[in-house]
Amino acid sequence: MKIEVMSLYKTFRADTVLADINLAIEPGQIFGLIGENGAGKTTLIKCITGVYQPDQGAVYIGGKTAYENPTVKVEIGYVAEENQYFPSYRICELLSFYSLAYPRFSIDRFYELNQIFGVADKARVKELSKGMQMRLALMLSLSIQPAVLVLDEPTSGLDPLVKREAMNLILQEVESRAVTVLISSHHLSDLERICDTIGIIASGRIKAVHSLVELKQKMRKLQLVFSQDAPADLTAWPEVLAVEKVGRIHHIITKQYSEKLLNKLRQMRPLVLEEIPLELEDMFIYAAKEVQP
């Protein structure tokens, strides 16, 4: 199912939390949402899952609005960043509740997933640690066999092994059932592993949307060493996002990497010109700096 967000605005009293958000996430796409704390990620997610009503604009899931629409909500698996289940419920009671609420909920799938996650089904929700509660949320959301999976910080509290398993499961869901995934996380290495598109949100606005391949293509980190100072003010170049200078060593972060740019740099006769790895986390930090209001 396609997720479409059109000119979305959300205000809490006098604060505009989301402004003019436009997004389109195609079926089978894994969309990573990144942004600093308070940027509006969770509010956007709650608008998409139909928890919040947009003040202006609209959210469509498979062409229908999600707010107050059970036929759409039944297709959405939502994992929130904090525990949201009834604390006094035992896991088996939560399973009964889910099986009555979601027609496609599969108890077999839940226990199959529990082979990996290992949550005691006799325990009460309040007895589980934060990590265990997150495992439970992931299992329940996957067991309803959703068409859309919305995950808000799903890896927080998970140990590295389980985190890897969880990421693999999401990839399997996309591969086997073309599930549309929206995932927000501060663990950018996780997003880098599974996402095909990244959106950067800052101050309640989507500042950039890139396919990860495209982003990696455009955004590179180059290391240059000059015998003296750099002969030109590199920050003024339109292809350059940022320049860091330590002595005679310059690190250039590009926003439009090309062979033409490399030739321009070579003409400045650096002693060294080499590309060094740039991870998504670094890309985010530089991109966030660029989109600072």
Added chain:
Amino acid sequence: MKRVLPQALLYKEWKSARWGLAGLTLVLVLSRLVRVQLELKWLIELAQAGNLTVAHHSYWFQTLLFSAGAVAPTLVTVAGLAFLLFYPDRQGATASFLNSMPFTKMQLFDVKWAVGAGVITGAYLIHGVLLSAFYFLNRPWMFSTPYRAIPIWSSLQLLVSLAAFSFFLFVHSAMGHSLAAAVVGPICSFVPAFMAFGLRDIIYLNFSLSYDNALIVGLSKAANILYWPYLVAPSYLADARGEVMYPEFDQLGVRLLVLGIIMLVSFFLGRALYRRNSVEKVGELLMFSQLEPVLIYGFAICFGLLFNQIFGLGYGSGAAMINTFFLGGFMGGFFLARKVVYYYRQ
């Protein structure tokens, strides 16, 4: 049926409300069944000692059954039931969870009401069966009390509880904090009568009117009508021989009709408000900022009236005293209510 009352919600609300069923049944049994049992035990002891005059106790069962004393504990239990049903909805994360699930707000409200009303009816049914069993097992000791006393009392009390429950759900729908709503709900149900009584006293003293003045009489009547416990207060009639007074609910149909109207109006108002509830307002004192002046000024007026009722009436000379305490209470109440509203907003 499944569309109106989804099974998942029935399951969830029943898990919350079952304690209400146990609590309300216990309250009814303790406030009525146990009392009539103890009374019968005493009558048997009197009879064994040869001191029982049947004519003086011919309506003992009806008198005990219709007497006051059941309304307050049932009201508290029903307020507790409404709290249990609303508590998860007023916890930030759980509210988000419920609203992300395939239910509409109307379904969430309807199921709460249906389960709550079912639990209340169930408690009265259980108690009614136990009371009937007691009645028929001890039929010779019932003397002049007809069996219809049990269904009449039960149906009137049931409708009072249902009307109160619907009213409490309405208050919960208007407020974002379940504990505050559980306290405010029962208090609110007495506010109109309290205001009418207070206003009557202020006018009476300020304009030096007599108690048989038409305005004062009118306000007293209005206050009596608004004081809803009168709806379950019986009238006392003399028996055929004029020896014993016994309680009877006169105008039963009107009483039931009024309670039914209160229940339905509260239900539809509560439903309309709940549909407009926003998850982002959960935890705040009020769900609707438009209601803030109503709460602040309403509280201030009640606080002022309370002050003049406690300190202003009966001390010193009339109007000056009552007005001073009313104004002092009003201002104190105003600042207190405003502080509380802003505190919960943060």
